[in-house]
Amino acid sequence: MSRRFADRRALVTGGAAGIGLATARALAAEGARIALLDIDAPRLDETAAELRGTGAEVHALAASVADPDAVRAAFAELDSRWGGLDILVNNAGVIGKRAALDLTDEAWSRVMRINLDGVFYCAREAGRRMVAQGSGAIVNLGSIYSLVAAPERLAYCASKAAVAAMTKVLAIEWAAHGVRVNAVAPGYVETDLIAAAVRAGEIDTVPLARRTPVGRLARPDEIARAILFLLDPANAYVTGHMLAVDGGWTAYGYV
Template structure:
């Protein structure tokens, strides 16, 4: 088996400054990729950028609020101008609002949809135009187990991530002719700054661990990152249009 390598490739990771995004950026760099960090606050990514440069990789830091699509298109163009291409796109930015379905407002629904679904589609679209010109590439969307099962109190989030999973299939089928592969990963609860408040509740954490039916533990960012790196690379050259659960067995239950 050939070693996993992304030598000579350029990857763009959105929301890369912390949590899963940070782990993905580091793992891609460790496997040879130059990395563009798409972040809301470039100062927050300074330490990460220095770490990746210390690995001998090139780094670009671009301001990307994924709800501002015009700015995102400009940021993508800036990455191509600075690093020459984008071979790998990781759509990591996302989030949700916890509330009962009876209480979801139109404003909250639109906020979650724009953050998780609309941004993933249109950032992918613009990057794919560059990839088509270059002869191909790999897009990996960070979906969620919430796109595969119902999580009470997270209806708008579940819907948005289910749409990302089906979007992954649609784009894979359309863009395969250009050599562009499109896949997704669907993580369970992972230890990050974002999940810390919920997981600090002992009853919630115990219930979550119980529902992760096979392994009964919370995930780690590096475990998501490893799957993303695999899907980005040549080892996954015949894999497209799939959503890989990284859920410890939650959705198998």
């Protein structure tokens, strides 16, 4: 196992489950020090304990990315432990399915506050520290719905398209300061998010797998591998990029 991230200080938001957890595991396996920020405190504690069991240094921060004061407090706590930050994986996110005409103010703003405001609050705090130290790497979680559209997902698609724009703006503002900002655009991934949508009758994974040229959903570790590629200091010339990790979903335009 390579140690590309030995002693790097990495914060993963939404790190208690799914893609965030897979990314934290992969970073820890390559030597990174890990901070997990998640709103689900009991699950956060379980995940932190699991990662500590592998010998990793892990800090658990119970907070919502949508609360700017809580985000500031979490970064301040990391300052006192680590004195800086090398990696941010801006992963926490939620979905929501409703026809545009039925989308309430609350449903719209819940998705926007977590998927967009939360990404901004965390990127801003991380960027302040990384620009000051002259190095750092951020990966934001976009989606195939940063790039293409699905019906009844107005807030989700709009939030993820905005994450794509934010990734580019931050990348060009911070490039000269040694800070890279990239994003991944996963297709459908086997996580609790998708399992809950299946249980709620909101999606059916059989046609989704059929619609995917690779013929199946992704595993969380497959998304984590792409995130680590973008974080890898060896890829210092890659910034402002959104990498589709979608089994060919966005390439497909036939019948």
